[in-house]
Amino acid sequence: MKTKQIVLASRPKGSPTLDNFRLETVDVAQIKDGEVLLEGIYYSVDPYMRGRMNDTKSYTPPFDIDQPIQGGVIAKVLESKSDKLKTGDIVLGMLPWKEKDIASEKNLKKIDTSVAPVSYYLGVLGMTGLTAYFGLMNICKPKSGETVVISGAAGAVGVVVGQIAKIQGCRVIGIAGSDEKTKSLKTEFGFDETINYKTTKDMKQAIAALCPKGVDIYFDNVGGEISDAVIANINFNARIALCGQIALYNSTEIPVGPRLQPMLLTRSVLMQGFIVSNFQNEFPEGFKHLAEWVKDGKIKFTETIENGFDQLPKALLGLFKGENMGKMIVKA
CATH class of the missing domain: 3.40.50.720 (NAD(P)-binding Rossmann-like Domain)
Structure with a gap:
């Protein structure tokens, strides 16, 4: 099975450009026990990703040259060898920019699709x-x-x-x-x-x-x-x-x-x-309040959604030009 991926082709000097990214076609690995085959639905683009394009010490490691960019992804389980996740489940994880990929069940969180639109888990509920x-x-x-x-x-x-x-x-x-x-x-x-x-x-x-x-x-x-x-x-x-x-x-x-x-x-x-x-131990409390406020209509949310997996680099660059209102997301 083949899939598309977007890698960091070079490190930017100043403002990044499309030349710093490369679209490739690669093979998907074989699924093993405890893993699932995923198809990406929504991909998050965030300002912090600009820092990870630099080879500098920070709170999170830099992206590697010639390796896929990583970020928050909402995906659908296409095939499962996991006891925790089944085919058709919608999950959230920090995943590479690939259309399809194999991931361990340990790195994924199943989403309750009844609470709000699933894309909200990359935004107000994420x-x-x-x-x-x-x-x-x-x-x-x-x-x-x-x-x-x-x-x-x-x-x-x-x-x-x-x-x-x-x-x-x-x-x-x-x-x-x-x-x-x-x-x-x-x-x-x-x-x-x-x-x-x-x-x-x-x-x-x-x-x-x-x-x-x-x-x-x-x-x-x-x-x-x-x-x-x-x-x-x-x-x-x-x-x-x-x-x-x-x-x-x-x-x-x-x-x-x-x-x-x-x-x-x-x-x-x-x-x-x-x-x-920094507040990881308190995430359940924060999520509880946010979910209640969204459900009660006290918090409204807006998204700027770009369509097409190959639009990910363009969407990321758009953040630095103020092209988004609310959360910038790419829908595959």
């Missing part, structure tokens, strides 16, 4: 939602009446963070990169105010105008000059969850910006970087 939940609830500890600012607010994590903050009784300001996105954040997802950073000349002043009492919580998905502007408006005893720095991922030089430490020091601000696996 690592995306858990990232939003723990970053806001465990690090920022929101209190009713506080002002929350979210950069990258129209992305998969940002959309969920804003809605959880509203559930906690906070006032929520979202920063995004188009009028369409900022309008959607207010009309569809309940954000109180929004800022289009691409059309705003003075971000520091714009944030000050919308946050006259200052910023109590900043959920940082972006970094760079946007974060400089938010932190300039930060309150005493504020909390900052450092979730992503997408504005800097493709930088070839270390950017120099304002020195933030004096402001963090004098205003007693907590800034904490995190990755979702």
Whole structure:
């Protein structure tokens, strides 16, 4: 049996291009006891994948040259030699970018398809939602009446963070990169105010105008000059969850910006970087809350879905151009 796979052809210098990927046709291995044959349905593309394209030390190993990219995949079991999974089951796992593949039952989680659309398990009911939940609830500890600012607010994590903050009784300001996105954040997802950073000349002043009492919580998905502007408006005893720095991922030089430490020091601000696996022991609790909020209609979710397995590289590159609203997913 043959299958298609997408491998890392070369490491990017600066912004990645389609030339850094290669589509190949390879043989599928023989299935063994405890394994299943899978066919991919939905593939997740995420900003953190850009870091794994570099050969640098991080919290997760880099992708290998000439080997398949890996990420979250929802797949259907076509054949099973597992006691835990049967043909037809829908599963979730960290899997290579292949149309069909053999995987061990140990690396897969069966999905309850009655809870929500299965693609949600790559988003609000998966690592995306858990990232939003723990970053806001465990690090920022929101209190009713506080002002929350979210950069990258129209992305998969940002959309969920804003809605959880509203559930906690906070006032929520979202920063995004188009009028369409900022309008959607207010009309569809309940954000109180929004800022289009691409059309705003003075971000520091714009944030000050919308946050006259200052910023109590900043959920940082972006970094760079946007974060400089938010932190300039930060309150005493504020909390900052450092979730992503997408504005800097493709930088070839270390950017120099304002020195933030004096402001963090004098205003007693907590800034904490995190990755979702830090809270792995608490995943069941987070999932329970997210599932209840989705079921009750308190959290809405949106996806940008590209069709076709071979569109995976294009979809990943699209993240860095702001082409997604909510979660970026490829449907095979």
